[in-house]
Amino acid sequence: MRLHARWQRVLVALAVACLVSALDAGLRSSPPVAAQATWPVSAEQVGLQDLRVAGKGQIPRPAGALAAHASYLLAMPKDHAAALTAFWFAGDRESAPNVQIAAAQWDRRTQQWTQARYVVNRHAMGDALGFGLRRLGNPVAWLDGKGRMHLFVVATGLGGWAAGRVLHLRQNSAASDLQALQFAPVRVLPLSWLWNTSYLVRNAPLQLADGGMVLPAYFEIGIKYPTALRFDSDGNFVGMQRISARTWALQPTLLAQSPSQWLALMRDTRPNGRVITSQTQDGGKTWADVPDLALVNPDSATAGVSLTAQDQLLVHNSAPASREKLDLSYSADGVQWRKLLALEDGVKGEEFSYPSMAWTDGALWVSYTTDDRKSIAWQKLVPSAVKGTP
């Protein structure tokens, strides 16, 4: 009799659990469609294998900023007054209490950068969230299906960068002109059980055909591993997936060779490192580690972009154990790479690092940290077949 009663309770518990699950599932929106990547350039665009420098300089700093690092370039819509918005973190030094997220825009009419201003302040964001943010860094920006700007920023808790969390911000100003641009926090993304700590972002999202995107992220405390975070066209978080089984790979950059076949190229934290690679054949549902590339990686950040399915570009440090050389390389398949340009060829001790790329107005724009992490340099590259601009 007692055994019979116990089994009855088990069946009742099963039934109630199923009801609870059905209620939970019923409150959710439909699952996202299969992820299909898109490209910023039409397949007919020629000359992407042969680029030349058409302009360079430094992005103006906000008044009083002594340090700048980890820039990100966001291509703006064709009808916007600005071609690009650049974000980076600036303050007295990296990890200083006064570090904020700064921004500047490349004005289409004047063909110059606007004066920079701060757009994200940790104190204001902390007040809005209800809890403190110790430091800010590594901004990554994206335009959603409604043209609103989203910003993903590393916001640390107790500890250094290894205690980072990913803060998701969304534009809450009517206009995205630099002087009007404002952001409000959406949430700190829930990515880790361990006090939601040690996830960071760095590289550009991969745009999807449904208007959403896949944001590369990585876990950093102790071991390092890369993750992909998917968002829908409104910027709602819809899932996460680990990219690699390796525990020494971070800062993934995503390249799309077909709508559902992507490569993730990653930074290698080991001595004598190479660019680490992982691949998906099903739009990010499953990933498999593949052999490292021949490209040297001196434990430094890279930036990759697929302009078309057959044109992949990568900005990376190419000297072993240093960041004094910064190269732009090209590949048709993401595996075999050849150097296109030496963007920087510095002397021992110099650092050119944390690059970012964007394609807009028929040109490839590159930004990176320079000048001992005091400035952000930029270069504009055009296909050599394009006449005109020196």
Place this chain on the structure above:
Amino acid sequence: MSAQWFNATPLLPQEAMQYWAVHLGWGLVLACALVFAAHRFGKTSRNVVVASTVLALVWCSVPGPTSLSYWLGLAFQAPSLVTDLLCIWYLHHCWRGRPTNSNPTPGLLTLSAAGVLLGWVLLLDTLALLPWPVYAIGFSPVATAVLFFVALLPWMLHGRSALADSRTWIVPLAVCIFIVLRWPSGNVWDAVLDPSLWLLLNGFMIRRFSLAIQRD
């Protein structure tokens, strides 16, 4: 590696809900800490319980760095719903003058052991030592169902005697509240177990285990 995207879209809490998950959660934890400290000094009246609770909730609701929850949230984000409900249970028992340190029932020990095991699985998952994306599964309604079923283990195993300790109903209640509010993060593991609670459960189970060995 062959982990999958999860078909169910995560449902995360509204921004305002997250704000209150931090303030209310830490307010309850602080209230318990104040009442516990007061009891240590022999102050056990209802007024002490009420005053401590009001003080803690007000202090943690103040916006900005003046609030203790501002700093606790910086370090630890929000406590789990189970932690919140345990705090409410503790405050209620203190207010009613009921004992809070009676011997744990078999049902409570079962749940505590399950919590310890879950925490170890989540920690190993965080450190990428498991082949399955356990934390990501917590966004799925499948996890909600499994958790709810496991939370009813005390009742399944022990029947009505499980009702004797109201703490055995906290986990199923937390899951139900999670489904409606999605507190604190939209992930059901965060709703039932935070690392701080897990550490306390480890200490609790180690102590029970050592007492059991001594008796033997």
